[in-house]
Amino acid sequence: MAYWLCVTNEENWEGIKRNNIWGVPGSRRKTLQKVKEGDKLVIYLKEERIEGELRPSRIVAIYEVSSKPFEDAGRVLLGEYPYRVRIKPIKIFEKPVEFRPLIPKLNFIKNKQNWNAYVRVCMKEIPEEDFEKIISSA
Secondary structure (H helix, E strand, O other), rough: OOOOOOOOHHHHHHHHHOEEEEEEEEEHHHHHHHOOOOOOOEEEEEEEOOOOOOOEEEEEEEEEEEOEEEOOOOOOOOOOOOEEEEEEEEEEEEEEEHHHHHHHHHOOOHHHHHHHHHHHOOEEOOOHHHHHHHHOOO
């Protein structure tokens, strides 16, 4: 089993919850092809301003992959994300976990000063120990 940090925004988060689908663009197809049924996805929302309010980067949910990767051009998320997996929720956090306080504890972030560089790609494999640290912070 593998653990993945899945980076998205508020609008796509709504589509993920509604459709139980995670998708990536063509540039990340090879990453998605590594995903297996049973893998865990940590849904990370980027910092963004919504209706004048700055919302910090945060972890909002844990999902489990429930299908093999597939291609589908149907519009379920904003943008072009035709490479997908079906997912099922394990835990959707009532109160999102703010990401910044986790940074010193996470091993996949080697340069703590430049942590943002580690969450720029839409999907990144993370160590099990980091997954456990995230879960225990919720």
